[in-house]
Amino acid sequence: MSVRQQNSMAAVLSMLMQVIIWVAVVAGIIAFLLIGAGLIGSLNGGAVKVPGMETYVEDVKPGQFVAGLAGLVVFAPGIIYVCMQLKAILSTLAEGDPFVPENGPRLTRIAVAIGAVELARYVTVILLNAFVDLGSDQPVRLSINLAAWAAVVALFILAQVFREGSRLREEEKMTI
Template sequence: MRFLGPRSISSLLKTALDVVYYGLFAMIVAVGIAALCLLSVPTLAAEVMARMKMVAQINGTQQAILMLAFAVSLSGYLLIMRWTRQVFRTLAEGDVFHPDNTLRLRWIGFGLAGVELYSYASRALAEAILKMPVEPVYGMRAVTAWFSVLVVFVLAEVFKEGARLRAEANLTI
């Protein structure tokens, strides 16, 4: 099986990324609607918590804020998924070292770093404002997240060099 071009593994992965992208978009819309429902019908939050047998000290407004914060986090992943889809679209077309892929990979790296920093900030705010006990982020999860950010930036430089070599080769006769 081929890895690049039409009817290849990269085109299969691009199709999978399309499905995840639209699923993520639908999830953001659903979470946003649920948060708006919690804000518009305050008794709904208490009823939902009673049915789920949850014993928490947060009210409907706080639940809605948490849901909106989750939707913002998902929006970050949606942007990352959008840029990843664009990279895989060029791979599926067989154009590996497309000049725009360098910038896209950099944006993916910044997006991953931003989502991770947002995660730290939202955990700290949830702990400070809502008095929610939050599991600290350290160990392998933190190392893996920041390692993936560095790997994406390295890949961006590899794609930049590949695009430069391709442009140089196009100038030779």
């Protein structure tokens, strides 16, 4: 029977992932407040005055703020969720046992989250072009991110590898 060794690099990466999660949450909240204030200012004729803050918006259409908010709402939760799943995987690696049964489904959830963010991005672009005046003759371009879809496929494959690895480990533990 082997003794598990803790992986210090994985522990550092796990802590770094926690920092990234908090930075993403704080940055998302700040961006939401700033873009929201800009949208209100744009709808209000160019200025918003609230206690402790004044916002002036010149030559920016409300649709541009709506597009910014839509992008933030699509990407921020996905990034935070993926980072949380990665942190959980790194925690098992830091403990010295990455081939636990929970990591296969975590990789699958990451793949689904990335795919969902991409699909939400497509829907957002279509809705923005259909319903929002962005103040430009050019529509928002819909682009397909092949790297993201390749990552989705790779993560589904890795999830299967982890499932099989943990299954084989459990079988090995049962043999005498």
